[in-house]
Structure formats: C-alpha cells, structure tokens
Amino acid sequence: MSSLDHDQRLHPSCRDKTTVTSDSSDAHELAKQPLQGLKLASHAVLEEAQQKGRLKCSKCGGSRMFFCYTCCSLVGVTPQDIPLIKLPVKIDIIKHPNETDGKSTAIHAKILAPSDVNIYTYPCIPDYEKEKMVLVFPGPGAVSVQDMMQCLHHQSDSKSSYTFNEPRIKRLKTEEVQGATHTAENPESGTPDGAEGLESRVFPLQRVVFIDSTWNQTNKISTDERLQELLRVELKMRKTCFWRHQKGKPDTYLATIEAIYYFLKDFHEHCLAQEYKGEYDNILFFYSYLHSVVNKAKTSAKKC
Numbered sequence: 001m002s003s004l005d006h007d008q009r010l011h012p013s014c015r016d017k018t019t020v021t022s023d024s025s026d027a028h029e030l031a032k033q034p035l036q037g038l039k040l041a042s043h044a045v046l047e048e049a050q051q052k053g054r055l056k057c058s059k060c061g062g063s064r065m066f067f068c069y070t071c072c073s074l075v076g077v078t079p080q081d082i083p084l085i086k087l088p089v090k091i092d093i094i095k096h097p098n099e100t101d102g103k104s105t106a107i108h109a110k111i112l113a114p115s116d117v118n119i120y121t122y123p124c125i126p127d128y129e130k131e132k133m134v135l136v137f138p139g140p141g142a143v144s145v146q147d148m149m150q151c152l153h154h155q156s157d158s159k160s161s162y163t164f165n166e167p168r169i170k171r172l173k174t175e176e177v178q179g180a181t182h183t184a185e186n187p188e189s190g191t192p193d194g195a196e197g198l199e200s201r202v203f204p205l206q207r208v209v210f211i212d213s214t215w216n217q218t219n220k221i222s223t224d225e226r227l228q229e230l231l232r233v234e235l236k237m238r239k240t241c242f243w244r245h246q247k248g249k250p251d252t253y254l255a256t257i258e259a260i261y262y263f264l265k266d267f268h269e270h271c272l273a274q275e276y277k278g279e280y281d282n283i284l285f286f287y288s289y290l291h292s293v294v295n296k297a298k299t300s301a302k303k304c
C-alpha cells in the first residue's frame with residue numbers, strides 16, 4: 001500500500017471514481033473481440049475479492065470493492081496482488097466535477113500506473129507547455145498518433161503559432177525524426193527506466209492529457225483556453241466495449257481507460273517504433289475483469 005499512499009500525498013487532488021457493480025442497465029451490445037488475447041495478470045485475486053464482497057475503505061469508510069475511487073487506494077486486495085505498470089509517457093487525466101461517482105474508468109490507470117498518472121478535477125488543471133504536450137481528443141484538426149511526433153517537432157522548433165495546415169520548413173527535421181526512431185530501437189529504450197531519459201533527450205512529448213467525463217460534458221473542458229492550444233490527437237478506428245456506452249454516440253467513443261490503452265499501444269508501435277508485445281495490456285486489468293463480470297451478468301439475466 002505504501003506506493004499508493006505515497007503517491008496520494010503527492011497528488012492530493014486525485015479524487016476520481018469508478019464502480020465495481022455490474023450495472024448493465026444501459027449496456028449496449030458488447031463487442032467482446034477487443035479484449036481477447038490480452039496479456040493480463042491473473043484475475044484470481046479479483047475473483048476472490050469479489051467473493052468476499054464490498055469492504056469498508058480504511059480511509060474514508062466508503063463501501064468499496066477492489067479499490068476506493070475516492071481515496072485512490074486498494075480495498076480488499078494488496079499492491080502485490082495487482083500489476084504495477086511503468087508507462088513510456090506521463091498521463092494527466094482531467095475529470096469533470098459533475099461526473100457521477102463510481103462510473104469513471106480513469107481511476108484504473110491511477111491505481112495500476114501510480115507514478116505516471118495524475119488525475120485533476122476541472123477547473124483545477126496545471127499550466128501546460130504546449131510544445132511538449134498533446135490532448136487526446138477527437139475533432140477537426142486532430143492528428144493520428146503516427147503524425148503526432150512530427151507535429152510536435154514542428155512545434156518545438158518554431159515555438160511560435162504553429163498550425164498543422166501551414167507547417168514551416170524546418171532544418172534537420174527529417175534527421176531529428178530519424179534520430180528518434182534509431183534511438184527508440186535501442187533495446188534499453190523499451191525498459192521502464194530508459195523511457196524517461198529517452199523522452200527528454202529525443203522526444204518533445206512529455207505528457208499526454210485525457211479528458212474523463214461523459215461526452216456531453218467534455219466540450220466545456222476541451223474548449224478551455226489552457227487546453228485549446230495543445231496539439232490534438234485522435235484515436236481512429238477503435239470501438240468501445242464499455243458497458244456504459246452512451247446512447248446516441250458512435251461506438252468509436254471510447255471509455256477513458258480504453259483510450260489510454262490504445263494511445264499507449266499506438267505510441268509504442270509508431271513513436272517508439274517497437275513491436276507491441278502486450279507491454280501495457282495490464283492497464284486494462286480491472287476493466288477487462290469488470291467487462292467479463294458484466295457479460296456474465298447479462299448472460300445469466302437472459303436465461304431467467
């Protein structure tokens with residue numbers, strides 16, 4: 001528990017939520033395929049904890065299963081029971097204050113990668129250096145993860161009002177990009193300890209921002225002037241399998257944890273230029289388990 005406790009002291013603003021109930025009332029037809037074949041730690045510990053039922057969080061007294069979404073701490077499982085993931089980039093998640101407690105998947109990322117993930121409650125967000133950050137958010141002007149690094153190089157070179165449609169010609173741009181690729185192919189770069197050094201030496205990207213709220217609420221956050229200037233990155237052709245799929249929204253609108261997972265996968269393949277071998281699959285450790293619980297509940301409900 002120590003690492004989580006420590007991290008929480010560092011980031012007292014971390015207050016987020018999700019749920020572990022198998023509420024499938026608003027579930028849509030679930031797409032099972034994306035969660036097949038993940039390299040995950042054993043779910044046996046979660047099955048055992050689920051058998052015991054909800055327990056009181058030792059910090060706030062709330063009734064929780066697996067973890068407390070208010071305190072960002074584990075409940076009924078120990079840190080040794082769950083995977084600890086080191087990410088190749090820092091992740092900030094900005095959540096909407098009105099988001100219903102317990103429904104967000106952002107907390108999964110904070111618990112599984114505590115040293116690389118921070119959660120902020122809007123409007124309390126850090127000041128960002130736009131040359132070193134991207135916002136994962138779809139819409140006009142958003143670029144793919146493949147194009148992201150090149151756009152960031154343009155930005156950090158120009159340091160002025162760069163727009164994607166009017167790229168300035170930059171000397172050594174090609175060499176820089178190639179250099180990044182070559183360095184990334186260094187075997188050491190794939191190790192967690194090497195990632196940060198690599199990032200600061202070669203990659204302009206230091207932090208990736210995600211917005212965690214229902215899609216109807218995201219507009220207010222994404223139009224905030226502090227986020228307006230960030231390069232936007234869009235994850236294309238990914239379909240959600242979230243059981244709380246939002247009515248009327250296309251199934252390419254991902255749950256926060258899905259978006260983080262797909263971003264990391266694309267980043268690994270296209271920016272680190274390495275074959276993806278499931279390095280970050282465990283970011284879906286809780287999500288995939290809860291997904292299977294909801295699926296089972298739905299199946300048994302149909303039999304009744």
Ligand SMILES: [Zn+2]
Pocket residue numbers: 057058059060061062068069070071072
């Ligand atoms: Zn708590």
